[in-house]
Amino acid sequence: MPEESVMAVFQEIIDHTQNALVREAMDAGRIPIGYTCSFVPEILLSVDGLFPLRLRAPGIGGTQLADIYLPPIICSYCRSLLEYGMNGQYDFLGGWVFNHSCQHMNRCSDVVKSVVKPPFVHVLDALHTCTENTISWMVDELRELKEKLSNHFDVSINDDTLMTAIADHNRFVSVIQRIGELRKLDHPPLTGTEFQKVMTASLAAPKDLLLGRVVKEYLDLLQAREGVRDYRGRLMVLGGAMDDPGYIEIIEEMGGLVVGDHFCTGSVPGLNPISNETLDPLERIARHTMAKPCPRMLDSIDVRLRSVMQTIEDHRVDGVIIQQLKFCDSMTYYGMAMAEYLREAKIPVLRLDREYRLSGEGQLRTRVQAFIESMGR
Amino acid sequence: MRAIQPNNSESILSSTKDNWVLWKTIGRTYFTAGKTILKRRGPKILSDAKQYPWITELADLSSFFRSVSGRSGAYRRAILTLFEATATNVVDYVVDVLEQPERVVYFQSAGLGLTEILKSMGLIPYVDMAIPVVNALLNPPSNTVYMDAAESEGVSSDICSLGRSAQGLLFKGHYPKASVVIGNNGCEGQVNSSLVYAKKLGLPLFILDMPNKYNTERAEEFFAKELLRMIEWLTSNTPGEMDWNRLKEVLDGRNRQEEAKLELWEMMRLKPAPLAAEVIFLSQLIAPTFLAGLPEAVELYQSLCECGMENIRKGVAANPNERYRAVVWHPFMAVHFHIYRYLELKWGVSVIQDSMSYSETVFVDTSSVDSMMRGLARMMLNTPMVNIARGTAENYFQTFEQIVDQYDINLVLVGDHIGCKSVAAMTGLLRDRCRERGLPAAFIPYDLIDPRFASMSDVMTRFDQFMETVLDAEPLMETVPDI
Numbered sequence: 020m021p022e023e024s025v026m027a028v029f030q031e032i033i034d035h036t037q038n039a040l041v042r043e044a045m046d047a048g049r050i051p052i053g054y055t056c057s058f059v060p061e062i063l064l065s066v067d068g069l070f071p072l073r074l075r076a077p078g079i080g081g082t083q084l085a086d087i088y089l090p091p092i093i094c095s096y097c098r099s100l101l102e103y104g105m106n107g108q109y110d111f112l113g114g115w116v117f118n119h120s121c122q123h124m125n126r127c128s129d130v131v132k133s134v135v136k137p138p139f140v141h142v143l144d145a146l147h148t149c150t151e152n153t154i155s156w157m158v159d160e161l162r163e164l165k166e167k168l169s170n171h172f173d174v175s176i177n178d179d180t181l182m183t184a185i186a187d188h189n190r191f192v193s194v195i196q197r198i199g200e201l202r203k204l205d206h207p208p209l210t211g212t213e214f215q216k217v218m219t220a221s222l223a224a225p226k227d228l229l230l231g232r233v234v235k236e237y238l239d240l241l242q243a244r245e246g247v248r249d250y251r252g253r254l255m256v257l258g259g260a261m262d263d264p265g266y267i268e269i270i271e272e273m274g275g276l277v278v279g280d281h282f283c284t285g286s287v288p289g290l291n292p293i294s295n296e297t298l299d300p301l302e303r304i305a306r307h308t309m310a311k312p313c314p315r316m317l318d319s320i321d322v323r324l325r326s327v328m329q330t331i332e333d334h335r336v337d338g339v340i341i342q343q344l345k346f347c348d349s350m351t352y353y354g355m356a357m358a359e360y361l362r363e364a365k366i367p368v369l370r371l372d373r374e375y376r377l378s379g380e381g382q383l384r385t386r387v388q389a390f391i392e393s394m395g396r
Numbered sequence: 397m398r399a400i401q402p403n404n405s406e407s408i409l410s411s412t413k414d415n416w417v418l419w420k421t422i423g424r425t426y427f428t429a430g431k432t433i434l435k436r437r438g439p440k441i442l443s444d445a446k447q448y449p450w451i452t453e454l455a456d457l458s459s460f461f462r463s464v465s466g467r468s469g470a471y472r473r474a475i476l477t478l479f480e481a482t483a484t485n486v487v488d489y490v491v492d493v494l495e496q497p498e499r500v501v502y503f504q505s506a507g508l509g510l511t512e513i514l515k516s517m518g519l520i521p522y523v524d525m526a527i528p529v530v531n532a533l534l535n536p537p538s539n540t541v542y543m544d545a546a547e548s549e550g551v552s553s554d555i556c557s558l559g560r561s562a563q564g565l566l567f568k569g570h571y572p573k574a575s576v577v578i579g580n581n582g583c584e585g586q587v588n589s590s591l592v593y594a595k596k597l598g599l600p601l602f603i604l605d606m607p608n609k610y611n612t613e614r615a616e617e618f619f620a621k622e623l624l625r626m627i628e629w630l631t632s633n634t635p636g637e638m639d640w641n642r643l644k645e646v647l648d649g650r651n652r653q654e655e656a657k658l659e660l661w662e663m664m665r666l667k668p669a670p671l672a673a674e675v676i677f678l679s680q681l682i683a684p685t686f687l688a689g690l691p692e693a694v695e696l697y698q699s700l701c702e703c704g705m706e707n708i709r710k711g712v713a714a715n716p717n718e719r720y721r722a723v724v725w726h727p728f729m730a731v732h733f734h735i736y737r738y739l740e741l742k743w744g745v746s747v748i749q750d751s752m753s754y755s756e757t758v759f760v761d762t763s764s765v766d767s768m769m770r771g772l773a774r775m776m777l778n779t780p781m782v783n784i785a786r787g788t789a790e791n792y793f794q795t796f797e798q799i800v801d802q803y804d805i806n807l808v809l810v811g812d813h814i815g816c817k818s819v820a821a822m823t824g825l826l827r828d829r830c831r832e833r834g835l836p837a838a839f840i841p842y843d844l845i846d847p848r849f850a851s852m853s854d855v856m857t858r859f860d861q862f863m864e865t866v867l868d869a870e871p872l873m874e875t876v877p878d879i
Contacts, residue, residue: 088824092554092817119608122584122785126821129789133825142788144608147587152621153605159614317579317603320591346554346817348585355550356591370550 020233022240026213028233032220033264034077036103037111040224040232044070045111049225050172053109055100055127056118057260057283057311058145060304062293063164064116065184065226067174073222073284074115075262076103079376088130089123094344095375096260097127104135113172114139116164120315121349139171148318149309157305165301181300189292191226194234198241199286202278203334206246211256211277215264218285222262250276252396253335257281257327257357258342259314259350265377270340273387274396279334281327282342283313314353324360331366338367338394340387345372367394414468421476422461428480429487436491444494448570450527451490453538457483460534463674463734465878466741471714474671474703478678481696485686486530490572492520497573498635502593504562504581508755509776510604511688512650513627516643517636522574523685524593528561528845532730536847542568543846551589556815557845559586566596575634578626580604582781585817600633602626608786610777619773620766640765646689647760647768653683654757656697663704664748665803668718670707673736673747675700675714677728680753717872719744720807723799725751725826725837726784726819727811727844732852734879735859739809741876743863748803752780754795785818789825796826800835807867808837813844838862852879 020028032038041051052064053074064071076099082089085101103109115137117128128142143160146153165176198217201207217237221229251274256267262284267277281287293307309316312323330336339361343350358368369390371383433441445451460479464472493500500520503510514521531538539557542564547553549567551560565571577599579590587603594601604626607615627638660679663670679700687693707714722745729735739745756778760771776782783795799805808830813819823839830837840858843849850858856879863869 088821090820090823092814093821097821119786122818123821125608125786126789126818130821130825133789133828142608146605146607147584148603148605150605150625152618152625156607156614156618317587317591317605346552348555348817349588351550351552351555352588352591356595358550359595372552 020236025233025237025240026216029216029220029237032224032229033216036072036075036077036108036223038224040228041072041111044225044228050113051111052114052116052139052168053112054116054118055124056120056145057313058118058120058308058315059116059143060161060308061226062181062184062188062300062304063161063168063176065187066176066180069113069168069172069174070225072112072224073262074100074103074109075219075223076100076108076375077263079103088134089127092346093126094123094346096344097123099375101127101130101135104131104137109135109137112137114141116140117142119144121347123346123348139167141167145308147316149316150318154302154305154309157309158299158301161301161305178300181304185293185300185303187227191221191230191234192290192292194230194238195221195286195290198234198238201241204246206248207276207278208241208244208246210247210267210271211254211280212264212268212271214277215261215267215280215285218290219262219264222284247276250274252276252337252391252394253278254338254340255279255281255327255330255334255336256285256340256342258340258354259344259347260284261342263375263377266342266373266383269380269383270387273384274391275338275387279330279336281312281323281330283311287312287326287330314349320353320356320360324357327357327361328364336366337396338369338390340369340371340390342371342373345374411468414464414472417473417476418461418464421480422457425457425480425483428484432484432487432491436495448572450531450538450565450570453531453535454483454486454490456534459734462878463737466737466876467714469710469712470703470706471671471675471712474675474700475673475678477696477699477703478674478682481682481687482530482533482678485682486526489526489686493522493572496520498575500572500574501576501578501630501634501636502574502597502599503578504586504590505583505779505781508684508688508779509772510578510580511685512643512646513623513638513772514630514636515689516640516646517627517630517634517638519630519634519636522572524562524565525558526685527565528558529681529730531561532845533733536731536845539564539845540848542570551592554815555589556583556585556813557843557849558815559589560815561845563589563592566593571597574599576630577601578604580606582606582779582783583785583816583818602629602633606777606782606786610782610787611791615777616770616773619777620769623769623772623776640768643768644762647762647771649689649691649694651759651762653687653689653693653697654759656694656701657683658757659701660697660704661749663701663708666708667721667804668713668715669721669746669748670704670712670714671700672714673740674733675703676747677724677750677753713746715740715744715746717744718746719869720867721746721748721803721805722807722809723747723749723751723796723803723805725796725808725810726816727752727813729811729840729842729855730844731847732842732850732855734852735855738856738876738879739859742871742873743859743869744872745807745809747809748805749799751784751795751799754799755780755783785816789822792822793825793829796829800833806835808835810837810839811844812839812841814841814849815843815845836866838866 082098254275539561545564758775761767
């Protein structure tokens, strides 16, 4: 497949929630389950005919319906999902699985249950610290979700099917990690925008189909490509969930090259293989999930900082952009603390507030341009 | 208990006796507070006031005492009792914090249960939001300087003003010294701020993790383990050590306190009510925050109950013109608390209960360490803040229905605090529920702490418009004295 066609496949997946690969899977009798947070383990939604789709609202114009229930001080990601739900744009889903990621999403799940009334809704309660006590709580949570999925969809979720799903997950992760490794090069063969397109597509389509059809082919194409040379500075983006590659594109249009990321719809905290430490698959999934260094986790800022510093070193990052959805309480404090730590380490930092829907491009361009200039680039 | 008959002979104008009660309370309050300061801090209070300028703000209690205007008899005495208790206990609290910084533990939510644990360990609890709340009650604009300081440091202006004020104190260096930080807020937005506290103060941080599915046996069992983990951590990181016998005493006292509280709440079911408004929300602010488990907490509730009983015996209502029995849903209007007197006098609205005071009453079994931890876990997981800010809409509406049914509520006053996203995100569903039940509901946008968002005048106008247009009510008076 020519390079343009490969990228067109990614773009089609990103632009449409019911994209070609989703339709193909549904035609084959598979059931899509929407989820909202990287703490909802995709593994549990990837067994016996189910497949996970990260809930997104591509191309959303406004949130007129959702605003009736969720006012404008609620994060625009939650409002956008509700708008999609109220408009019937997610009627093709077999169910919604939320995590109690934050209070915005918690209340969004309440409104979805009361107003959208999907056939299946479950809210997972992943806690905010990673200890033996919270992992044990998470195992119980996963068991409850497993039983509800099994009963509602009449699917078989057992140790064997879970182990298979874990192996599939790890296989997919290893391919993405190989792509991610290329970003460490002086002249990476891909831009941050392209990488983000791959990542977003991986959340918006069945991974097995995506891997077989385009991802491996894309990796082969990258091996033969020349590296990107015309950039002014190597940047890293951290913060909250971001599924619109358009934001990265704007940063790169201003001369930055995004070579690293640290947000759950990117590569670092979201995509790691699940270890073989224990035999019980639910415990393995619980440990893997609770160890994610996400801003919602309150006891892991040191772990996150170490991970960020390691990425900065490995990818030779010149400056860091901390982005957050406007009105996000978790990210406000995470951003403050992280910015202070990074500045202490003499790393240039830019903090950006944004909406879920790509907007305010002019202001964004100006701020990124000024940031790159302030770095002496 | 016989029903109270409305008694319009009670004048809203203060009698000589009412005035005497007021001046006597003012004198006693200043005398007690002054004696504590002189005895325990002496001249050091001057340098304290220089280092922590909010101490000076606490000296002006005129807002408290002005708010009894138009309230008379036993109802007035009950409110004054609470103002006196608030002022004197805040002074004790501040002096405790200043005296032994190595034993001070910062935490975030007026944690029903956490205070009991800390005191039993010989530690001094410091609730970060206590000073901003007291500031808002006494002098509403006084927090603005702290909110601005927080915003200058990067805290978003959409973050709850209560949190921003507390963080502003931190950034301006007006925070008393402490030894550790505990992130324990029922509100997740605020618990996140503990990262900043710990970083800024360079103090060890413990996060007390609360499940979202809080009202289950599993959650209690989980949280009891979290409490034990916290006690172990505090033992390692502070000079405190748990005295289990002391905890038993405190919790036994706490159980007596809960009994006394229930007696007060039971009175509020009478129509018209013998007491109202501040008596409910200030008692629930002071007793669990400052007096948890102490005999003084029981005495406070008992003295309030005596005032209520006196009114019942005399057949006198707190509000002689009670036409509407209201629940204040979401935070009470700290910054404009005179609005409750305004509603009573102008519109005949008695505030009977509020959602930030009401919670499941938990009696703790003190027979063993395990049962105490389970009881404390249940208590802490059922605090109003957890109920409002966590869990499902079903839990939230269950509490709402309980209050409406138990207290025969016929008006819902929604304090639509602009900084609370959890509250904001429930207003749509709450509006639907009120319509289903045929309950009139006034949604009043305001800010809990910041008078710049909606002034007292704005709030009064919104209520007036609601009463006139939605309820088609006639005012009982055109202007209310001292507002």
